[in-house]
Ligand code: SF4
């Protein structure tokens with residue numbers, strides 16, 4: 001199995017430890033990652049898609065062309081990249097007019113969009129191509145007697161027609177099964193499928209309300225579960241749930257919220273015995289003690 | 298009071314491109330009920346935006362910054378019973394606003410033009426090396442000659458042509 005690793009902007013710049021974890025864990029599971037040399041921003045919804053549709057599609061097509069030349073499907077961890085690229089691809093495939101406009105823009109670059117490669121999310125590849133069984137066999141430190149909650153990336157659920165890969169986007173279970181494959185138990189709670197609220201302009205445009213939106217989720221986790229950590233598979237969920245616990249602690253003037261937040265490939269990498277200093281070293285809420293406990297077993 | 302005889306009744310044709318037929322919207326509120334940004338202040342109510350578009354309230358719509366609160370979760374897109382595609386309505390309105398008032402054009406477009414990215418991907422070399430990665434990732438930031446071609450491509454788009462002072466290489 002070979003995939004083109006689409007990095008986007010946030011993973012390589014803000015949380016490179018996630019990139020490291022992906023690059024180390026996927027080959028162990030038989031998924032070889034090829035670099036998409038010269039790839040750019042997806043582009044993010046708040047950039048070109050909010051200003052000029054054709055320019056936006058041209059940038060997505062630029063990225064697709066690089067994967068087409070390498071003859072690999074793109075795989076990405078970032079929910080926004082995934083959704084932006086999926087939606088762009090479906091627009092380009094649906095409309096001959098848009099395809100022609102974009103190819104006219106691409107022509108001087110020597111590229112041409114053909115639509116021969118797909119866009120996959122990391123969870124999709126992990127579950128549907130690799131499978132929980134293989135993951136279970138690959139780990140050295142199982143997460144026995146540890147309970148988790150999972151944060152489903154909204155961009156992989158809706159609109160299900162375009163981005164979906166779980167059997168039921170309204171009641172997804174794949175992510176839970178992937179975390180269970182690491183030995184942990186996964187608890188559900190009332191606001192499980194509520195998005196993290198960290199993407200787009202909500203946080204910037206209405207900080208207090210956006211924070212309150214995340215606090216509701218965090219309070220529900222605390223009240224309804226005894227989860228010891230959170231697993232995400234989207235750079236925004238990862239950063240936001242980490243940062244918002246800190247904000248909530250500041251507001252309450254205590255330290256009540258201290259759940260370590262991991263990207264799936266990060267916790268997988270720790271369970272596989274890769275160096276935590278490389279695969280899970282950047283966070284606001286400390287993950288060190290949690291990691292030490294896993295490795296003690 | 299708004300004089301409805303003086304509004305732009307053709308506005309919806311001008312704005313809608315990727316969304317569904319917004320005339321089918323019956324104000325059911327589904328797009329608001331599940332929307333994180335509907336909890337903002339002021340709140341994002343897609344159904345109200347749809348009304349503004351349909352009634353042709355150009356001035357009100359141009360001043361309305363709520364479309365920019367959207368977190369892009371697409372819950373509304375999934376749930377709207379009338380196939381209006383509320384999230385696409387949101388993006389269609391943003392594009393119309395950007396076209397009619399350049400101050401709406403997101404700074405991130407210029408960043409992408411300049412570096413190919415929305416983050417300082419090329420300026421976190423120590424941070425990347427510390428986790429065992431190449432100092433500069435193999436994206437467009439590593440290949441200046443490709444970035445030049447990328448910029449040439451974007452120079453032929455409407456947004457860059459019409460606002461060239463914003464886009465510097
Ligand atoms: S969910 Fe659809 S039909 Fe209902 S108010 Fe929103 S846009 Fe209109």
Ligand code: SF4
Pocket residue numbers: 328331332333334335341343366367368369370371372373374383384387
């Ligand atoms: S996509 Fe935007 S408008 Fe739709 S529910 Fe999510 S935040 Fe609200």
